[in-house]
Amino acid sequence: MGALVTLSGLTVDFDTGKRVVRALHGVDLVVQRGEAVGLVGESGSGKSVTWLAALGLLGPRARIRGSVLLDGIELVGAPVRVLESVRGKRIAMIFQDPASSLNPVQRIGRQIGEALELHRGLTGAAARAEALRLLDRVGIPAASRRLDDYPHQLSGGQNQRVMIAMALAGEPDLLIADEPTTALDATIQAQILALLRELRRDSRMAMVLISHDLGVVAENCDRVAVMYAGRIVEEAPADRLFAAPQHPYTQGLLDALPDLEGPRRRLAAIPGTVPEPARLPPGCAFGPRCHRAEPACAAAVPAFRAIAPDHRAACLHPGPAAASTREPAIA
């Protein structure tokens, strides 16, 4: 093992012209070689911004501070030449909506070929042969006929497979998968997740899986970080996090989730809504929605500290969920 990517104190400020809004408040996260890390949280929690910032993809309005080390190379403030040798090559990304990431007027084979030329210098017949191998590898049936298809001729699941083939073109050490199956139907989602597991088993590629779906993350990751309002609030090995969550927000998310099995119960919703980045409450951002909050929680942002080896939480009162948080079922 050993650290592949190390984020320390990563902050992002967006300059809206009128004022500066902080979207990310100092994220610390390590991705080990070959490891699958899940990043969960609700809309606006900063899970996508974290990785767009790390790869310098946020544009000139974003001010990024802190450090992103890839094998000892600093990416924050790095020259474009360095970033370009990393993006798509050592760290590849796939997104929620494959149709809008692909070029609608170019054939599939040509788009994969472009990635192969950029990252591995392959052209002509060699590029076409490798594109064919990749399409076959990601499970596109009759791949040789599909090379000359346009994205609209493929289904959503097949387009996501094409995106994965393009991501694999650079033989990356890390794949950032940002809600890769959110736009897909359940049975197609199962296919894509199975494919990602298989690819990682064969290549030892590390993966960061960004998702709002706790089930997807629980089943596909070794370690999970939960984000809320621009901070990581809890991090632990996946089994431990879902079996014994310590932060009230993580517990709240799990209680709010309907079950597929067991007795039907009334859902325990988290009261209130996620605060806007420009109007964060003082101290712990979850405080106003938290049933364990007390005055000290509003005084300062709680430190992100170890509760057990491998298990950290940013909470003044971490601990197991109270047994009675689930309301009894309504008949």
Add this chain to the structure above:
Amino acid sequence: MNALLVARDLVRHYPVRTGLFRRPLRLRAVDGVSFVLPPARTLALVGESGCGKTTTAKLVLGLIPATSGEVTFAGEPLPAPHTSAWRAARRRMQMIYQDPLGALDRRLTVLSQVMEPLAIHGIGTKPERRERALALLDAVGLQPHLADRYPHELSGGQRQRVVLARALILEPALIVADEPVSALDVSIQAQVLNLFEDLQARFGVAYLFISHDLKVVRQVAHEVAVMYLGRIVEQGPPEALFRDPAHPYTRALVSAIPVVRRRAGRERIVLQGDPPNPIALPSGCAFHPRCPVAVATCRHETPALKPWHDGRLVACHVAHGEAALPQAA
């Protein structure tokens, strides 16, 4: 049985022209759907994109004409669309959608939006409408100070509450809800699902609830109908149906749902390929090309939706044990 809404053999085909000779073909969006929804109960239609669940909802409300079949609402056949009788019936049948911002008028305050249906139908005086709207805002859990806000000033969850208040103000007997919580975050989704339950208990409204999310459906529905390519393939109470699915498609669908704590021994069935093109449906059972247990009969004969041993409805030759022995592929 006391029925509020009855759909009998609903069919909706779309003519399409495709291929070299522009041959006229039929897209079978809904291909023979029947169900009964009693008052103050919830029937959920689940299935993946293109299975016909939203088309079924539109047929039920008369928003699009059926190719064949009939809909009965409160004991009467649904009047022809856009007649005054239809408008009167539609007062008692409301529809809500996935995207509340798209459903709300951005230029109207929350209070005006909720009062508007009363004005359109000429019900009450202005102060009465106002009072009734405020009472409903309270019922859906919106604080009075939000009444003067505009839709863009509200969160997604608050907007869906406004939509619910506006749907309820005409005292409907039925609300058709198409993916009403799919755009909401988990913590807000739970609030709105609880609200659906509370409003049903308080106002006695029935829901035809459309969703792709099995966990959400299990939470709200008394009865669930699983659709595949325009037909109901399995229908029954959600607990039994999700614990022990009888149809191979339901089984695959249930096993595909990622869960936080997986029950030991629960296997995952990963179906191969995509659902077939609804213009060129496979012969026999439409699921047979992807079905792990299909036998020869499935290729030729369309299975009927009929009672299984525990009373739920299943359309599968294999589940009913009427297929010949599985043959080698």
